[in-house]
Amino acid sequence: MDGNPKLAVEGQAPFYLAQGDECDVFAAACASNLPLLLKGPTGCGKTRFVAHMAARLGRPLYTVACHDDLSAADLIGRYLLKGGETVWVDGPLTRAVRQGAICYLDEVVEARKDVAVVLHPLTDDRRILPIDRTGEELQAAPGFMLVASYNPGYQNILKTLKPSTRQRFLSVEFTFPAAAHETEVVARESGLDAGIGWRCWCDLRASCAG
């Protein structure tokens, strides 16, 4: 889990080749205070897309890789012992809410069930984060945006988002890109020219098929 936000600077966005209108959808969701859910298979560019859009919009980005032991306290924060004193330390979600940053929950369906309870008041019109331990109720700062992703084919059938959680999000579905699109990504990412990128792509596909 990232302790510090990636400082996304407009004009230095990591390369992302759009498949459709997902960049416009992201920008519109951000401008309208709506959370965004990204669905799609591994490697199709979800993480890169979020990093790209955070940079384009000039927003700090907190990324949390969710796993089956990740609890609400990991996102919100907890009291820790520091030099003999007990001090409250914000988790990444709380920091993003206070700062008006983007919080990206990668593979959100892996997280424990108590995480959904935290997300509900944050992802509807209230945009609040109650912190039971400190008695605070934070109103999300302007610019705060929650982005979550999951891979529907990969997760256990029992691990899926509840309809009450899913219906709060705008949703974007990613697929594996067409050959020409993938060739351009390989060429741009590798620094090779498009012809060599194309041959790499063909070799890779052939070795996967074989």
Ligand SMILES: Nc1ncnc2c1ncn2[C@@H]1O[C@H](COP(=O)(O)OP(=O)(O)OP(=O)(O)O)[C@@H](O)[C@H]1O
């Ligand atoms: N549309 C794209 N534009 C630019 N690069 C891309 C694109 N799609 C994939 N890539 C490349 O593929 C790599 C893997 O993509 P990424 O990590 O974003 O996939 P992902 O959907 O987040 O996968 P996972 O579900 O496994 O986390 C990126 O680091 C980047 O090099």
Ligand SMILES: [Mg+2]
């Ligand atoms: Mg990813």
